[in-house]
Amino acid sequence: MPELTYLEAISDGLREEMRRDESVLCMGEDIGEFGGAFKVTNGFIEEFGADRVLDAPLAENAIIGTAVGVAVEGMRPVCEMQFADFISCGFDQLVNVAAKLHYRQGVAVPMVVRLPSGGGFSGGPFHSQNPEAWFLQAPGLKVVAPATAADAKGLLAASIRDPNPVCFMEHKGLYRYVKGEVPEGEHVVELGSAHVAREGEEMTVIAYGSAVHFALEAAEQLDESIEVVDLRSLCPLDTDAILASARKTGKVLVAHEATQSCGVGAEVAALVAAEAFEDLDAPVRRLTAPDVPIPFSPPLEQAVLPQLDDMKEACRELLAY
């Protein structure tokens, strides 16, 4: 199997689906000749033409809204937000039109919105956000957040094939940092299935996206029996996998880079408290960004975003409980 970066795996998955199904098309700002701000669609316009690699004007509601239109007419649009933050400018079409059309009218909207998200490189308050919880409050949207290169490819394929709108959170910090073996050709990872990234007995870290890597690294460095569950998919959420690990270790830390209040951590903690209370040996803890915007200056950003040391400290505390 070839070794690809997370970014290359996304490109590979997208290219594979566009070759397989001619109804798949990409839409976004600067994705054509320029190949996208992060070069995910580099070379696509040469292979697939300008109709299927559509350079959009700077109008996010138009990108999402016209994608709904082509989707209900039988195509499978994959929209790129240049940065996840800009989905705020396309939010209306996403949460009011795309998310609710099937419930309201029985009209399926097969579309994917790719959302380069996350901080760690002085992007400041408008190029660093992790907006997944916004989408989780809009029933009708599926939300996935791969942590590995292979999952990035496989989840993207599944998202494109899904008949619903899917928000595909791709963490920018993982683009070139994460590398791994990725199956060639067709590779599909079912939505809604978590993955035990590391087996352990003493405690569980439930994470997704960049936090999965912090958790794995912390577990190695601490050299403790820590289980790491990579959620991969936030909606649908693999509640069975979460509860199985919680019951097994009795101690749960939920970790993500997104802000804390009403986030995925809160949801997972509530689930574990309600369904696995009798099996717990410690309170469920969360390691997240605090409820503040992501600041620009490196020392401020590092202070706000959870770091490896924060993960190790949170694990040590929970192990010692």
Place this chain on the structure above:
Amino acid sequence: MEPGNGVVASMPARDRASEPAAGGSYLNREDRANLFRFMVMMRTSEERAITLYRQGKVPGSFYDGCGQEAISVGAAYVLGPRDRMCILHRDLGAHFVRGVTPDRYLANYMGRAGGVTKGKEGNMHFGDRELGCVGMVSMLPDMALVATGMAMAFKQRREPRVAMTFFGEGSTANGQWHEAMNWAGIHRLPVVFVLENNQFAYSTPNELEFAVDPVERAGVYGFPGVKIDGNDVEAVFEAARVAAERARSGEGPTLIECETMRMHGHGAHDDMSYVPEGMHEEWARRDPIDRYAKRLTEEHGFSADEVETIRSAVKAYVDECAQQAVASPMPEPDEGFAGVFADEPTPLGDGHAPWSHWAERTAEVA
């Protein structure tokens, strides 16, 4: 009578729509009777719905398009079966033209299981996907972008099809309207934008909505805008026919501004106290249905009896539909939890296309 799939797709880009029928008109006697019938059906159904609202049978509020009947009927009438629509809340006539029946409209208002949305949605927030329609949302004019996207699919697949959508002049103040116009202009998409200038966005008059007449904006986005008398159903039909033909032959979008007046409040709760004295009376004299009834007898050889027969037949039909709707069951509570996610794609179906032109096409192909 109903053309099947594929008929329209096989049409040459320039089709019979560009050739007038005998007598120099694109409308024959049956078409004119239909235009009148659909307008009367819209008014009668909405009047019946207001009664149901006052009787407490309609939850929520009530919205109608009294005075605007010529627009949705005249514009929808030009469409072929495989064309698609996003219909708004003053445009019940377009639903009827495409094949929705008054019983399903009334059932939808009453939140019944047999409504178009099975109780998921109220009032005019519906679209029958089986009839090629994607229902509106409250945020305006979101559907302008959805229609633009549908047109993009037609263009990419090189299908001679048209997407049509409606919006009020209030919508032209919103950024999404500009995004849709700009996008449609860039790609010369086969979309027809029907703007209903009904004088007020809720209570806000034109002079507080825009500094430039919205029809003039079409030009700056690179396509024509035409302004017509929105209370003249044949004028609406003709403008929409030309726009649809332009779209179908690859010449791009058109904006049609239909000048009209919303004769009822924004919703049933609105007393219209903001309307200047005399304005309502002035527009009442231009009522689209009365005007067309007069024209049918004076210009198109209909007898007064024929016109009256259409009115009474529609009234009897709507009465029957209302009885069915009132007798129909409420949805089971479980329905409230169903359908958040789709299990499979749901292709849109084709709408009714009653214009004689489409029937002739079908006969020729057959």
